[in-house]
Amino acid sequence: MRYLIFGTGAIGGYFGGRLLQHKTHQQVDFIARGKQLSAIKSNGLALKSINGNTLLSTINVSEKINDNIQYDVIFIAVKSYQLKQAVAEIIRACGKKTVVIPLLNGIDIDNKLIAYGLTSKQIVNGFANIICNVNDYGIIEHIGGDPHITLGVKKGLHNQQAINRLTPIIENVAQDLKRAQVNVSIKDDISDAVWAKYLFVSPWAAISSLVEQPLSQIRSNPQCYLLLQQLLDEYVLIAKADGVTVAPRLLENIKKGLEHLPPESTTSMQNDVEQGRATEFDTLVASAFHLSEKHKLSSPILTWCYSCLAVKVNAGYNNYK
Ligand SMILES: NC(=O)C1=CN([C@@H]2O[C@H](COP(=O)(O)OP(=O)(O)OC[C@H]3O[C@@H](n4cnc5c(N)ncnc54)[C@H](OP(=O)(O)O)[C@@H]3O)[C@@H](O)[C@H]2O)C=CC1
Ligand SMILES: CC(C)(CO)C(=O)C(=O)O
The missing domain is CATH 1.10.1040.10 (N-(1-d-carboxylethyl)-l-norvaline Dehydrogenase; domain 2)
Structure with a gap:
């Protein structure tokens, strides 16, 4: 599986960082910007966590998506007010099989993704439980909460055909996250x-x-x-x-x-x-x-x-x- 983490702040840095730390066959790329991008490029991505510190010094991070790469899964880890711009960039990198998983808080994130140009077939809903922040550029601090991601489709959003296609992908993502020491729940209807x-x-x-x-x-x-x-x-x-x-x-x-x-x-x-x-x-x-x-x-x-x-x-x- 080839993953893109769009937004390397607290959530993207933590969960993407753990996926990279424990990767076996998969590839994990990151999108960051500004001082965060420069710091990660120079010093790597550091996780300071109650679950163990790590420094990821070999990391593929860039400011813009490489259009030549077809990602299997794109996690969106930006704030809701940054979503429109993020989707405009992500759409260019979406191949026929790419699945987009937003990790933002909010009850209507999927509808926003659709309003900004994605289709329901491309979306698997998700959210994160953890308490973390960007402590300094390139340093993610996890101070509380057992890191947990919940994934699932929405009955009102996905038809049975979409559910049949998305289910094995959700299971693969869950396995990769569990290997990365992240707890995962999968819901038949995540609403x-x-x-x-x-x-x-x-x-x-x-x-x-x-x-x-x-x-x-x-x-x-x-x-x-x-x-x-x-x-x-x-x-x-x-x-x-x-x-x-x-x-x-x-x-x-x-x-x-x-x-x-x-x-x-x-x-x-x-x-x-x-x-x-x-x-x-x-x-x-x-x-x-x-x-x-x-x-x-x-x-x-x-x-x-x-x-x-x-x-x-x-x-x-x-x-x-
Ligand atoms: N922090 C937490 O503990 C938790 C947060 N959440 C939710 O997760 C979501 C993300 O929050 P959090 O990780 O804290 O936010 P952060 O602000 O820490 O991270 C977002 C990152 O995305 C970057 N970004 C945004 N747009 C772009 C872009 N177009 N190109 C490149 N980089 C971009 C931001 O850069 P820049 O700083 O330059 O804007 C920032 O580094 C929110 O919805 C939040 O409510 C959910 C559970 C826990
Ligand atoms: C409150 C918290 C940290 C809980 O996960 C959260 O989701 C947020 O602040 O965005």
Whole structure:
């Protein structure tokens, strides 16, 4: 299998790096840019991880996709606001058999990929569980979460013929990831799992982006923690109104997950807010707000977060580097 990791930031660097570290027959290429590209070219890609450090000094990384290579699988590991440009570049490298797997957070990433020009037959849905960041150029730091990728088709998106073609590819990718010491789940219909991940990350992303504090501070401030729990309850009502099956234990598991993550945990949206960069506000907060409006729900905490963050991130956009 020949893999392309499009976007060598936290997620792309970690999971692509592990695939490269444990590769047998497969080839793993990377797309990066700017100082990250220069640092990886000069010093290699370093993973500083609670699961073991490694330095990948032999790595095929470039700024643009080599159009002469036909990739079997392209993982997309950019932020949602970078997706349109990424797809414009990826489309050129897609052969008839290429499968594209987005690892972004969000409930409508597949629809965005289609709107930007990919076809449903080319897409396998996916998402990542891990807490990692770019610690310095060329250095990915994994501080929490057991690295996990969930893969699967969506019943509404794929017909049976597409499912039959994509299933063995998903299984091969899962085997390669497992060999690379990444846990993998495969879902027959990934829709509810995508929502479950969204419910875990989005309320926390909203609150952490507002208060700009690590999880320990959010947990130890009773009012702040209550806000997070109430916001989560509102997101769950939105999911249910949108037809999602929210398993009774899910809410309990999300709350337990938030209790047990390392104290220094932050969300990637919060990191972007703190650094004055563009954010995934549209995907993680505005999408939920608009769904709440569509289903005529009352979501007072979400409405408040939406308004405050809209002001805050718009100010942040002015500093966008
Ligand atoms: N970090 C985490 O722990 C987790 C993140 N996620 C999700 O994964 C997704 C990716 O997040 P994360 O890895 O943190 O983000 P990062 O910003 O760390 O990584 C994205 C990388 O892609 C690069 N990139 C974007 N567009 C291009 C392009 N056209 N050409 C070359 N390089 C490009 C960016 O470069 P540049 O910096 O120059 O823009 C950056 O290096 C998000 O949806 C996030 O919500 C999910 C689970 C956990
Ligand atoms: C919260 C976290 C780290 C959990 O996986 C995440 O998905 C993100 O910040 O984008």
